[in-house]
Amino acid sequence: xxxxxxxxxxxxxxxxxxxxxxxxxxxxxxxxxxxxxxxxxxxxxxxxxxxxxxxxxxxxxxxxxxxxxxxxxxxxxxxxxxxxxxxxxxxxxxxxxxxxxxxxxxxxxxxxxxxxxxxxxxxxx
Amino acid sequence: xxxxxxxxxxxxxxxxxxxxxxxxxxxxxxxxxxxxxxxxxxxxxxxxxxxxxxxxxxxxxxxxxxxxxxxxxxxxxxxxxxxxxxxxxxxxxxxxxxxxxxxxxxxxxxxxxxxxxxxxxxxxxxxxxxxxxxxxxxxxxxxxxxxxxxxxxxxxxxxxxxxxxxxxxxxxxxxxxxxxxxxxxxxxxxxxxxxxxxxxxxxxxxxxxxxxxxxxxxxxxxxxxxxxxxxxxxxxxxxxxxxxxxxxxxxxxxxxxxxxxxxxxxxxxxxxxxxxxxxxxxxxxxxxxxxxxxxxxxxxxxxxxxxxxxxxxxxxxxxxxxxxxxxxxxxxxxxxxxxxxxxxxxxxxxxxxxxxxxxxxxxxxxxxxxxxxxxxxxxxxxxxxxxxxxxxxxxxxxxxxxxxxxxxxxxxxxxxxxxxxxxxxxxxxxxxxxxxxxxxxxxxxxxxxxxxxxxxxxxxxxxxxxxxxxxxxxxxxxxxxxxxxx
Numbered sequence: 001x002x003x004x005x006x007x008x009x010x011x012x013x014x015x016x017x018x019x020x021x022x023x024x025x026x027x028x029x030x031x032x033x034x035x036x037x038x039x040x041x042x043x044x045x046x047x048x049x050x051x052x053x054x055x056x057x058x059x060x061x062x063x064x065x066x067x068x069x070x071x072x073x074x075x076x077x078x079x080x081x082x083x084x085x086x087x088x089x090x091x092x093x094x095x096x097x098x099x100x101x102x103x104x105x106x107x108x109x110x111x112x113x114x115x116x117x118x119x120x121x122x123x124x125x
Numbered sequence: 126x127x128x129x130x131x132x133x134x135x136x137x138x139x140x141x142x143x144x145x146x147x148x149x150x151x152x153x154x155x156x157x158x159x160x161x162x163x164x165x166x167x168x169x170x171x172x173x174x175x176x177x178x179x180x181x182x183x184x185x186x187x188x189x190x191x192x193x194x195x196x197x198x199x200x201x202x203x204x205x206x207x208x209x210x211x212x213x214x215x216x217x218x219x220x221x222x223x224x225x226x227x228x229x230x231x232x233x234x235x236x237x238x239x240x241x242x243x244x245x246x247x248x249x250x251x252x253x254x255x256x257x258x259x260x261x262x263x264x265x266x267x268x269x270x271x272x273x274x275x276x277x278x279x280x281x282x283x284x285x286x287x288x289x290x291x292x293x294x295x296x297x298x299x300x301x302x303x304x305x306x307x308x309x310x311x312x313x314x315x316x317x318x319x320x321x322x323x324x325x326x327x328x329x330x331x332x333x334x335x336x337x338x339x340x341x342x343x344x345x346x347x348x349x350x351x352x353x354x355x356x357x358x359x360x361x362x363x364x365x366x367x368x369x370x371x372x373x374x375x376x377x378x379x380x381x382x383x384x385x386x387x388x389x390x391x392x393x394x395x396x397x398x399x400x401x402x403x404x405x406x407x408x409x410x411x412x413x414x415x416x417x418x419x420x421x422x423x424x425x426x427x428x429x430x431x432x433x434x435x436x437x438x439x440x441x442x443x444x445x446x447x448x449x450x451x452x453x454x455x456x457x458x459x460x461x462x463x464x465x466x467x468x469x470x471x472x473x474x475x476x477x478x479x480x481x482x483x484x485x486x487x488x489x490x491x492x493x494x495x496x497x498x499x500x501x502x503x504x505x506x507x508x509x510x511x512x513x514x515x516x517x518x519x520x521x522x523x524x525x526x527x528x529x530x531x532x533x534x535x536x537x538x539x540x541x542x543x544x545x546x547x548x549x550x551x552x553x554x555x556x557x558x559x560x561x562x563x564x565x566x567x568x569x570x571x572x573x574x575x576x577x578x579x580x581x582x583x584x585x586x587x588x589x590x591x592x593x594x595x596x597x598x599x600x601x602x603x604x605x606x607x608x609x610x611x
Contacts, residue, residue, distance in 0.1 A: 043364035043373065047357035050605045051350075057459045057601050058350035058594060061452055065343035068444050068451075081443055 140182035144511025152176030152506065164411035168384065168502050172407060175506020179310070187307075190314035190508045194307035201298040203231025204238060204272070208296050215286045221248065223284065223294050227269055228277035237301030238269035240280070245295075247288030255280045268301070314504040318396055322501040323389035324469040329494025330385075330564070330596065331449070331473020332486040339590040340444050341437035344544065345556065349594025351540030352560025355380030355533025356602045359525050366521060371395050374606035376522055379406045380529025381599030382413070382561035386466060388505065390603045394610055400509040401519040405526035413566040416527070417534050418574050421558050424538045429545075430578040432553040434587045442480070449474040456601060463604025470600065533561045537591065552587075559588035562595030 133139055155173030159166035179189060208225045215221040225242060229235045238258075242265045244250060253260050256279045258269040269278045282294075316322040339346060360377030368376060371394035378390045379402060387406035391399045409416065422430075449471035457464045476486040541557030555575050559567045568588035575584040 040361075040364060043361050043370065046370075046606075046609055047361045050360075050602060050609070051354060051357045053460055053605050054353045054598050054601050055347075055350045057456050058346050058598055060455050060459065061594075061597070062343045062346040064451060064455060065340055065346065065448070068340070068447065069441075072441065072443055072447075075443075081441065 135184060137181050137183065140184045142182070142511060144515045145180040145182055147515060148180040148509055148511045149177050151509075152180070155506075158411070165407060167498055168407050169411060171499055171502025172404065172506035175503040176509045177506075178503075179507030179510055187305075188310065189308060189510060190310045190504060191510070191513075192308040193311045193315075195305045197303050197305070199237040199301045199303050201238065201300065202235070203229060203233075204235060204298055205230050206240065206296055206298060208294060210294065215289065217286055217289055219286050220251070221284050221286055223282040225267070225280045225282070225296050226277050227272070227298070229272040229274055232274050234274065235272040236270075237303040238272050238278075239299045239301035240267040240269060241265055241297055241299045242267065242280070242282065243295040244282070244284060245290055245292035247290045248284045248286050248294075250282060250284050252283040253281060266299070310504065310507050313500055314508060316497075316500055317388060317399065317504050317508070318392050320389050320392045320465070322497050323385035323392075324465050325497045326385040326494060326501065327466050327469040327600070328473040329489045329497070331470040331475075332477045332489035333494075334470075334474055334477075334564070334593055334596070335589075336448055336474065336593055337440040337445065338437055338586050339593050340440045340448060342587070342590055344548070344552070345587065345590035346594040347544065348537050348541055348552075348557045348560040348591035349562070349596075349598040350560075351557065352533045352537035352562075352591070352595050353381065353598045353602045354536035355529045355531070355561070356599065356606075358532050359529035360606070362528065363525055366525070368521075369395075371610045372398060374610045375399075375402055376525050377529060378402075378599065378603050378606065379409065379522075379526035380533040380561070381595075381602055382406070382410055382530060382533065382563040382567065383596060383599045384410060385501075386562075386599050386603045388501065389466060390607060393607055397513070398518065398522060400505065400514050401516075401522045402526075403505040404509060404514075405523050408523075409526055409530045410563045410566065413561075413563045414570050414573070416530055417558050417561075417567060417570045420531055420534045421538055421555055421571075421574050424535060425542075425554050427578060429542070429554050430575060431582065432551050433579075433582055434553055434556070434584070435550060437586055437590075442478070445478040446475070446480075449478065452597070456597065457604075460601045460604045460608075462606075462608030463601045466600040466603065467597065470596065530561065534558045534567075537561065537595075553582075553584055556584060556588050556591060560591040560595045560598070562592065562599045564592050564596060565589065567595075568592040 152173040152175070155169045155176065158164045159169035159173065183189075205228045206225065207228075208223060211222045211224070212219070223242070223244075225240065227238060227240055229238075244265070250262050253262065255267060255269075258267060258278065260267045260280055267280050272278060356377045358377075359380050360373045363373035363376045364370065375387075375391040375395040375398055378387045381387065384403065384406050388399065388403050391402040395402070453467055453471040456467050473486070473489050476482045476489060537557030537560030538554050539557070540560075541552050541554035545551050545554065553575065555571045558574075559571045561567050568585055571588035572583070572585040575582045
């Protein structure tokens with residue numbers, strides 16, 4: 001009897017209000033903790049799925065690149081690669097190569113000349 | 126004396142804050158680092174100068190990148206309306222003139238003054254004359270514009286009466302719309318905030334990138350994916366630290382070590398953090414030779430660092446031509462969010478490899494990318510105003526950025542070691558560090574660290590493969606984050 005009386009007292013509306021008030025900070029904390037863990041779980045899922053998508057794309061690219069020479073070998077038999085198709089670009093590239101060669105020759109000559117000059121000045125002093 | 130003190134109030138010194146001063150010093154440090162240490166000079170000089178420019182306080186003048194153009198509604202105040210009608214009692218078929226006058230009875234300038242006129246039934250407008258502003262015969266709206274105190278403006282409406290009625294001509298003041306133009310810097314910055322500059326930079330990067338090394342050794346592509354672990358772990362770390370999801374995505378991408386990608390994603394997801402993210406991304410890219418080597422040495426043994434790799438095979442022109450189109454299709458069909466960046470990257474590469482658009486490719490990789498880099502760097506620098514940049518959040522972003530970079534480097538190296546467990550032809554794990562897409566600095570670092578162990582080991586060509594794969598990988602990561610977080 002005493003027990004039921006205690007419960008009755010506990011569940012009287014006034015007591016419930018007091019209890020709710022007392023528990024409010026803990027409830028708010030618990031709700032925030034649940035929200036936070038849900039947020040972290042969502043973040044973790046996005047991170048894992050995102051990384052998997054990046055891997056998936058690059059795995060497909062890797063497979064494509066690996067198979068490309070084989071496919072092109074087959075294509076080559078039917079449609080051989082022609083060299084004359086890009087005359088302008090080739091001319092430009094040849095010009096570039098020529099300029100690069102000239103620059104390299106110039107650089108070597110300049111370096112050698114500098115060495116000779118410094119050797120001459122060293123021996124002079 | 127009074128004039129002199131008034132002049133002093135208009136100078137930058139009067140409104141200079143400690144924050145402004147710190148940012149100006151930071152800008153000068155950036156410029157110095159670029160000139161003295163040669164750290165990413167093409168970016169640090171524009172960013173540094175931009176930071177100096179953006180932190181000069183200009184009292185009362187909208188000059189910063191944040192002073193954007195705006196439209197606002199102006200309610201009428203202190204205005205009076207009057208109208209006359211001639212003749213006062215017109216008959217059918219007779220012309221009638223309504224004269225409407227609006228007057229500013231206040232003491233201040235009235236802006237965006239607007240008047241609406243509604244002709245009575247049976248009266249048709251024939252013509253009009255306005256002393257100022259523009260009248261729209263269809264809507265009946267007269268945009269008077271500005272009216273000085275005590276001034277008035279007059280509108281005459283010549284009309285024809287087809288059917289006389291008792292209705293009167295209705296004239297009333299309506300709220301006006303005022304347009305405030307933005308500052309010059311805000312228009313330059315629009316290229317950043319609208320995400321226009323980064324794709325253009327990608328076009329230039331595509332036009333200067335040679336994918337041959339990647340095409341010659343397809344396995345190395347995976348290292349570019351492994352290094353993106355830095356992006357996603359930092360994204361998670363940022364959420365843990367309390368950043369919102371979009372902010373975390375924008376911060377995480379710093380680990381992609383790709384300035385334009387970081388700016389693009391930050392402008393879409395967290396524009397308020399753009400300055401800090403851009404500065405962090407470019408700073409760490411400049412610090413690649415400092416950040417990466419210790420991590421590379423820590424995670425590899427001497428034997429591993431001595432591994433020599435087989436020279437890359439020759440790649441045919443056809444392979445190089447097909448690759449940009451096919452790679453674009455494969456990447457963007459799986460991750461459509463990357464379509465903007467990868468579309469421009471592979472388009473630029475197609476211009477280069479097709480060999481028939483050499484002029485376009487040359488422009489994209491020289492003049493165009495240079496112009497866009499100048500505009501991007503300068504306007505990003507100018508966006509680092511002290512009040513928006515010097516915040517605890519910026520410090521967190523710098524910390525997370527460094528972490529992201531370190532994890533990305535470690536991810537690439539460790540994945541290369543993992544691959545070696547299954548491969549007969551071993552990969553030098555140092556090459557994995559080039560999976561972060563700081564092109565070509567991280568590849569150079571791999572070469573440098575490799576040569577410290579064996580001066581005759583040339584890893585540069587091999588490192589370029591994960592390096593360019595990293596560019597693709599970070600663009601995909603950005604695309605994924607963009608599509609998930611918006």
